[in-house]
Amino acid sequence: MLFICVINFHLMAQADSCKSSLSGKVLDEHDKTVLEFATVYILELNRGALTDSAGNYKISNVCDGNYTIRVSHIGCENIEEKILIKGKTIKNFYPEHHTELLKDVEVTAARPLEQTTQTKTNVTDEKINQSKGQSLGDALKSVTGVNSLNTGNSISKPVIHGMHSNRILVLNNGIRQEGQQWGVEHAPEVDPFIANKLSVIKGANSIRYGSDAIAGVILVEAKPLRDSAGIGGELNLVGMSNGRAGTASAYVEGNLNKLNALSWRLQGTLKQGGNISAPDYILVNTGLKEYNFSYALGWKKKNYGAEIFYSQFNTTFGIFSASHIGNLTDLNRAFNSPVPLETGPFTYHIGRPFQHTEHELLKLKSFIKTGDKGKLSITYARQYNLRYEYDKHGPLNDSLEALNKPELKYEITTHTGDIIWEHNRVKNFTGSIGLSGITQANTYEGRALIPNFQNYGGGLFFIERWKKNKFEIEGGIRYDYKWLQVFKYQYIGNATYELISPIHKFGNFTGNVGFIYKSDSVLNVSLNIGTAWRAPSVNELYSNGLHHGAAALEFGDKTLQSERTNNAILTVHYNPGKRLNIEVSPYIHYINNFIYRQPASTPMLTIRGAFPAFYYKQTNAVLNGCDLYFKYKLTKSLDITQKASVLRAWNQTENDWLITMPSDKYETELTHRFNNRNKINSAYISASFLYVTKQGRVPANSDFAPPPPAYYTVNLHASCNIYVRKQNIEVGVSVFNLLNESYRDYLDRFRYFTDAMGRNIALRIKIPFNIKSGLPP
Amino acid sequence: MKKRTNTLMAIAFAATVIWTGCKKDEDTTTNPPPPANEEEVITTMKLAFVDSSNNSNIKYATFRDPDGDGGLSYDIFDTIKLEPNKTWITTILLLNETESPADTISNEVLDEGVDHLFCFTPTGTSATVIKTDLDNNGLPIGLQSKWYTTVAGNGTMQVELRHQPGVKDGTCTPGDTDISVDFQVKVQ
Known part of the structure; x- marks a missing residue:
């Protein structure tokens, strides 16, 4: 990130007494991100200005009159527009990224054509900064319609429109994250410090990225590699009071003067925390340790380029001791106890x-x-995921215990490859065609909750986009095929097991069509209609046994069919002036053969006592709701933001609500921004009030305990940049759960055992540095 | 020429970096580890009751879930049938029958007696239980016990094995449940 806050220079001084001005923002046409270093130029006057890091520009001392304005930005189509400047004129420009004009393409930023008619919501830089030191799931919660499914404090899975795990795709640097996503207590293994940009695409977005993502896609994008010579970097330090946790993350990057095509970056994060506290007690064994690193190397020329990215994520974390229970009796005892x-x-x-x-x-x-x-791009990726799970107690046998082996070990290796050709604009069309392949091998040791398996998959897609004036239409189609072979032992009696290796084949189409109407920048309406499918995952097919820690017996069904979703999302964005900004996004997902866990009517007896049993079943489900965002500038320095996420999820076959769906969430935030002073800039203070309703819409007798009551929390954030030695050092403070409220969240799997985390004060500092300036002598 | 050397060096550097550090899993996908090597499981609890007044009068009661928790349900779940007004010398045997020959888990429990405790909770039956074995700290374990029966009648007896590493105090409260079976009891 660059910390040049205001670069706003005039190319030529105008001597006369004309006092009018032209100012505004330059934003990317599609995702509305700010465009830094865009040129806004008045052709008649031969003068202009560059945008600063917030996308603002200002041209002062202009005489009133009609002018032709040209806006240009690297990688964007130039805009020329005739406008009237009279007094203080404010005008925003929205250039479009255009492949034809990509000069000296930035390798890492040369992303394939995205499905632009779908609503993509960016997590703002401010929210990314506020969530530093927390997990990826926590960082995404600021987006409306996104929740997190937690297992205590250390495991946080994103939930989009009530759907999670295999129904969401996490794209880490453009690669689909492949680990053991099926588990509700398996969080995405991504270092949030890699992310320079985090965004969420809601809705069936499977054309470009493959089947499965029927609920949405989470994009974790690293910062593009440095393209100017020199060596620089950044250090981030975060301390948190609750759990006495500390995080240090840094990167160093460079580009050689002599070898300008080569850029590199090294990045690493260290994190450690101890037992966290709820307002009234300490949660035993909730510490964590994490160490991550990555490197990137890029080689780019005008007409070709290549990039290598490598990352490693390693984490060890305790599972809250009191959450590990023997059987249903223990669970009831734990639930009825006022303290863990x-x-x-x-x-x-x-x-x-x-x-x-x-x-x-x-x-x-x-x-x-x-x-x-x-442009033709080829991508290959290899992922290796290792997971050890240690039970509360080791084996009874001393020699086995001495080995201290995990009770469960999984290793999964995934190879993915893509070939994509994007064509430049022909008449009003742009588009891409691509081919992708995947192969995966999973092995286990210890408890065989998930058997060994091998799978192969392939997909072919085609996306075209037509654009003229205020209208845009996009359509895409994709076919995927998946072949899965499972290797598992089946009990056949008399202490003997037989190895079986059944094969499953799935194949189907995904389709999508989207419309956009854009009137100036005031009103922007998009409608997206999609159909997508997801093959059942291995746990849904073959789970068979006790899920420790979940105190449940889970039984898969090998006859499950693929899920098919048909959904529609309408997004209306209204931005009539400087003060008001509204986005309303109603949606509906019809899901045929929706796979869920149906509780059995009676608990099942084992030698450990009674356990509730769950069977994977399919139903037709309807999930509909609305995400709302409203921002209003009360005064020049005070903003109010209101967000709401509302969802209703209905099981049509059983004529009942669906279980484990987020309850309604409302958040109000007041932000006061201070004027820039001598050495202090971008200072703000904000207070947010989060209110989460009680989830009353649950099927009867399907859970160990009733949903917890409604709760609210208050969070405070403050941050500023201090200009020291030509660098902007960013210092921030956040107080989460300011009032130290005791509460439990319906989507927290530890809610049966403990209150959520109490007050947590986080201190952050971000120090950019420059080791070597790149300018030649 | 210099430029070319630089390019070659860069490529060599890149290649070195790529091929280092990749972790691997064993290529054993098609050949999963046999279940017998799995973690320890307790499939079977066998209770043997010896009439203290007549050594040849022996009763048995068994709970057996042959493939462990999950999978198939239990295949043997006996009712405890004892005669009234007698004292029964009782021994508990725990087995892992997923292996052949079966592994005797009760020996491990005995070895780790300081961490384990059996608890017996009668409901509606005249049978009462007194543990007769002691661990190294002088606290009862319960693998050996005496059951006393008086009047005839039906009820249940919960046989529970508590795992209490470091927290065993002779009561049933601390620790976690390793075993919990509610046997039907007929004193007749």
């Missing part, structure tokens, strides 16, 4: 039960321009 059945002092020590996961990603990407007609 085990409490203890603060420590950084992580004991049993705990999990350790590692994720490794290697990505190779290259592109070549195919004349002036388009």
